[in-house]
Every structure is written in C-alpha cells, then in structure tokens.
Amino acid sequence: MDLRKIGRFIAAKRQENSYTQESLAEALDVSNRSVSKWERGICLPDSGHMAELCKLLKISINDLFNGEKVDMKDANKKSEQLLIEMTKRQEANNKRAYANICIVAVGAMLLYFTVIGITARCMTKEDFWPILIVVAATLILLITFFFAFRTEVDLGHYACKHCGHKFTPTYGQAARAIHVGTTRYLKCPKCHKRSWSKKHF
Ligand SMILES: [Zn+2]
Incomplete structure (x- = not known):
C-alpha cells in the first residue's frame, strides 16, 4: 500500500469533483488538516470516514486503497494483494508496539530503582516523605507493568x-x-x- 500514491489519488479525485480541501473536510465533518494529511500521504482516512469519502469522490474502497481506478476484472486479485499487505503491515505494527512495551517496562524499572536509591540515601529517621515517595514509585511501577502486560498479551x-x-x-x-x-x-x-x-x- 503506497500512502503517497493514495494521497495523490485523493487530491486528484477531489479536484475532479470540484471540492477544495476545505469543502471536502466540511462535507466529511473532519478538519482541513486531516484532508491535507491524507493527500500528503501521511496517513489514511480513518475507517469511519472511508465509505463517505469514496462516495463523495465517486470511487470504490478498492480504488482508494490502490490509489487508482481498479479495473473490475482485476478487482479480486487487487483486493487479495491488499489484504496480504495490510496483514503484513499489522504484523509490523505489532512488533513495533511490542518493542515499545519492552522499552517502557525496562525504563520504568530503571527509573524505579534510581528513585529508590536516591531516596534511601537521603532518608533520615524523622522524615516521612521518603516513605511516600517509595509508595508512589511502587504504585506507578505496578500500574505501568499492569498495562504493559495486558498490551503484550493482546498483541499477536x-x-x-x-x-x-x-x-x-x-x-x-x-x-x-x-x-x-x-x-x-x-x-x-x-x-x-x-x-x-x-x-x-
Ligand atoms: Zn495444541
């Protein structure tokens, strides 16, 4: 899936159907920035706007994803290629998300031990605040681990x-x-x- 090609296609079809970025954005109830981002190939229209966008631009969803008018006889083959490509993209996103979770978990742990280490060195018998810091740091670590764990289980x-x-x-x-x-x-x-x-x- 070529986001830039899709973007150029959206821009061309928008002009062909006499929309400005503003009027198209208004018809879809999205911001001008969203339309501009689609056309620059930064992102795809979100699923909630796809059908309406295609209707306004008089194209099919298949055309949109291919960034060109798809011949009816090629439509099935093109859809299958797209599905495979999207699955691959999803897998790559999952891998990236997993790497991010690992970084967050390790980072949270390092931060935790740093905070505990500093607090332990500064601790005196009269002070109450170090206990509060340790409790707060432990809670934050546990919450981070909890969400990291859930996200990790849900991936793949x-x-x-x-x-x-x-x-x-x-x-x-x-x-x-x-x-x-x-x-x-x-x-x-x-x-x-x-x-x-x-x-x-
Ligand atoms: Zn089995």
Whole structure:
C-alpha cells in the first residue's frame, strides 16, 4: 500500500469533483488538516470516514486503497494483494508496539530503582516523605507493568507446538505461565497439552 500514491489519488479525485480541501473536510465533518494529511500521504482516512469519502469522490474502497481506478476484472486479485499487505503491515505494527512495551517496562524499572536509591540515601529517621515517595514509585511501577502486560498479551497470538493451533491466552493464563522472551509455557485450548508456545505477531 503506497500512502503517497493514495494521497495523490485523493487530491486528484477531489479536484475532479470540484471540492477544495476545505469543502471536502466540511462535507466529511473532519478538519482541513486531516484532508491535507491524507493527500500528503501521511496517513489514511480513518475507517469511519472511508465509505463517505469514496462516495463523495465517486470511487470504490478498492480504488482508494490502490490509489487508482481498479479495473473490475482485476478487482479480486487487487483486493487479495491488499489484504496480504495490510496483514503484513499489522504484523509490523505489532512488533513495533511490542518493542515499545519492552522499552517502557525496562525504563520504568530503571527509573524505579534510581528513585529508590536516591531516596534511601537521603532518608533520615524523622522524615516521612521518603516513605511516600517509595509508595508512589511502587504504585506507578505496578500500574505501568499492569498495562504493559495486558498490551503484550493482546498483541499477536501463540502457536501450540503439538497441534499448531493458534490462540490468545486469557490474562490470567498468561500471568501464571512462565516465559522466556516472547515464548510462554502455555496449555493449548484445543489439544490441552502444554508446550513452549512462541508468540507470532
Ligand atoms: Zn495444541
């Protein structure tokens, strides 16, 4: 999927249908900036506006994603190519999100130990504030870990080594399973056998 090509196509179709960026934005109830971002190939129109945009520009969703008018006889093949491409894009996004989660978790831990270290050095018997700082830092760390964990479990899926079944564990199952990197020791919901299941994005 070529965002720049899609952007040029939207701009061309907008002009062909006598819309300015402003009037198109108004018809879709979005900001001028959104239309400008689509046309510069920075992002795609969001799913909620896609159908209406295509209607206004007199094109199909397939045309939009291809950044050109798609011949009816090529339409099926083009749709399939697009689906594969979008799946690949989703996988790449998942991998990036996973890397970000790891960075956040490690960063939060480093920050936590730094705060605890500094607080411990400054601590005197009379002071009450160091306890507050430690409690607050611990809470922030736990909350960060909680959200990082949930996001991590929701990304991609695991594949059973015995039967190949692909599944997403519940948060409880994932929390109880030991893991090494992106591989977790999980019970397969289909064959009920346990295995070191690798995460697939
Ligand atoms: Zn299985």
